[in-house]
Amino acid sequence: MLKMEQIVKDFSNCRALDHVNFSMNKGETVAIIGPSGSGKSTLLRCVNCLNRITSGKITLNGKTFVDTPQGGKAQYLSDKELRILCAETGMVFQHFNLFPHMTCLKNICYAPIKVKKESKESAEARGRELLKLVGLESKADVYTAQLSGGQKQRIAIARGLAMNPQIMLFDEPTSALDPEITGEVLSVMKKLSDDHITMVVVTHEMGFAREVADRVIFMDKGKIVEEGAPEEIFQNPKSERLKEFLSSML
Ligand code: ADP
Ligand code: MG
Numbered sequence: 001m002l003k004m005e006q007i008v009k010d011f012s013n014c015r016a017l018d019h020v021n022f023s024m025n026k027g028e029t030v031a032i033i034g035p036s037g038s039g040k041s042t043l044l045r046c047v048n049c050l051n052r053i054t055s056g057k058i059t060l061n062g063k064t065f066v067d068t069p070q071g072g073k074a075q076y077l078s079d080k081e082l083r084i085l086c087a088e089t090g091m092v093f094q095h096f097n098l099f100p101h102m103t104c105l106k107n108i109c110y111a112p113i114k115v116k117k118e119s120k121e122s123a124e125a126r127g128r129e130l131l132k133l134v135g136l137e138s139k140a141d142v143y144t145a146q147l148s149g150g151q152k153q154r155i156a157i158a159r160g161l162a163m164n165p166q167i168m169l170f171d172e173p174t175s176a177l178d179p180e181i182t183g184e185v186l187s188v189m190k191k192l193s194d195d196h197i198t199m200v201v202v203t204h205e206m207g208f209a210r211e212v213a214d215r216v217i218f219m220d221k222g223k224i225v226e227e228g229a230p231e232e233i234f235q236n237p238k239s240e241r242l243k244e245f246l247s248s249m250l
Pocket of ligand 1: 040
């Protein structure tokens, strides 16, 4: 459903993505691992257009939203079409990025009402279902500033799901959390994976990648160095770089 071909992303002083080819099937859970600065966040941000690529081609469900003509500059769909496409992806960040002055339910319903023009009633009904899914039904009317980190992240996941995205993107969703509460967030993500939500998870949680992902991708220096089933990646790493990385994670 998602295909990224020959993606290059240059920042002023570095090449963050160096001819990356990446694709996803519907219902798949892919974990992306790799050292800091290897381009993992940039790859996610190119999928939902938070970063504009330098060159390459991205196709979502057969629709090309950016392509580079031979030797030219990447050309995107119009802003309006892009907004629709971006609504097809839900992103969960390390630092939650919730609206602190809104209740949990309002956080979840904001985009469906503003962007999708859903009625308040239907958005709230769906919002309450999502609160239940992440185990926080009782927090509907609580301001997010009053939640613990793990609860905030679960609300952020519910908010991402509220737009019924084709793909959920997670960028180190548990890295800012205390170790004892990462489990509550990972178990919500495992539930989504079991429900065949299509998801890409950048993570340092090797246990999660090993147990939950269908496929694991190892990135280093802007390239995909190795990819495969979790057992191949963790039990039989081929490149020296992956072997070193895995031993550094122990
Ligand atoms: P990771 O998520 O794997 O830690 P990133 O995708 O954040 O890596 O970064 C990849 C490279 O791109 C790094 O060298 C980083 O410094 C650089 N980079 C990322 N975002 C920006 C930016 N907005 N401006 C300049 N350089 C950036
Ligand atoms: Mg990152």
